[in-house]
Amino acid sequence: MNATAVAAKDPKFEGPVKASLGGFSFERRGAEVTIQAGGRTTGLSSHMFMRTIYRMLAHGLALGKSIFYGGFCLHNLGDPVQGQEVKFSILGSPTAEEVFPKEEVRRFLTQMYEDFKWDGYEEWY
């Protein structure tokens, strides 16, 4: 069975929603999320972005390095589980990266996840 065969109904999106941490800014506009930092821009579908953020939080940001579609990376520095700093980066050049305390990242991602939800968004589990 092809998972794309029966697609979810197109969701209804409201206006753009924004969030930023340090030099990294995130914007959900309809079905797309755009991430900007250091003159770099990348993007991916809102659905994939939200699912991935949820998983990062569910794993306590303790997954080591994770790469999103589009090249945005979240990297738990030092000990992959116990490390207390998290690096945001966008793969490629020029370098776009910044390190934040883990707790600050946790709070930021949790709030952004809530703010970026759209009407009818459902976290399937």
Add this chain to the structure above:
Amino acid sequence: MELQKQELPIHPACRVWSIRPGRLSAEGRRTGFSLLNIREWASNPKLLEHRLTILAEVRDAVIEFVTASEPLYFGHVNYGDEYNLVFPTGHHGIDAIEVRTALLDADTAEVLGFYSGGVGDIIVHPVGLCHWPGYMSKPEFFRPPSGPARFRILSMVYCSKGAVKYNDSAQEKKTAGLEWPSFEVHPDFADWKIRECKADFPSEKARKRAGFVPLRALVADKNRKEDEITTVGRVGETRWDLIVSAGGPKKAFASGGRSYLIGYAGQPRLELLAPDGAPCGTADLEEADLLEIPASCGFRITGTGNGKRSAILWFRENP
């Protein structure tokens, strides 16, 4: 008074799974053995998908389980080798799907190649590379399934808890290889539809570290001896062994530390052994049963429920 087992709710995306928990005798429970059916556990409606949960731990290694009805939307750079087994669900339709995993450069996300195989084989996510199960080259065209189009797969990962000194993928002689073996199918597995696993890695960087274990071929091999141990994975100070048996030789197996058995195929019937080697109970395993064996205890395969060969995976510390 006989206690009635309570029917547990099942997630709708697991509705077609075959869930048949095995049985552990009361004597076994008293001596510290415990039994959990992974399919039953994983079909819990409240279980979050794509969240790995540790269900077995030996020294510096763990076995985690996860379910999924959507592809993974991120790649992961693991900090030790991971052995990934998409575990059969018992439903022919689901178990026939193609399982495709990409390995990527951890710094550039360049795709280094793909594994493509079937449910029931083991693939290695080598340390230092990014692995991405279900990676899509054109994700923008993907729409998530909805309602009855959703079905869950069940996946297990054997890996380290943190960075370890020993990573098998970095060794000259690895447990996993890149070639599918030629073998004759034992009559007990004649109804298995075995999909060949392929590893297509043009990149030398990935080819050096990648590998898969053709688990279904090893189980179904006509020339395989009963009760013979084949190591199918090594992480840190532990190993993952395969034993196939119909209960002929009745060899005794034991580990110094705590260990775990996973029912992979068939219905193995076990005699449980106390530290002094004396029988202390029985376990009738079914597919996806996870049996915890206390330190210094062991087991013996005495037969099978259907008279055919059965297969178990044994997670234990290195002897």
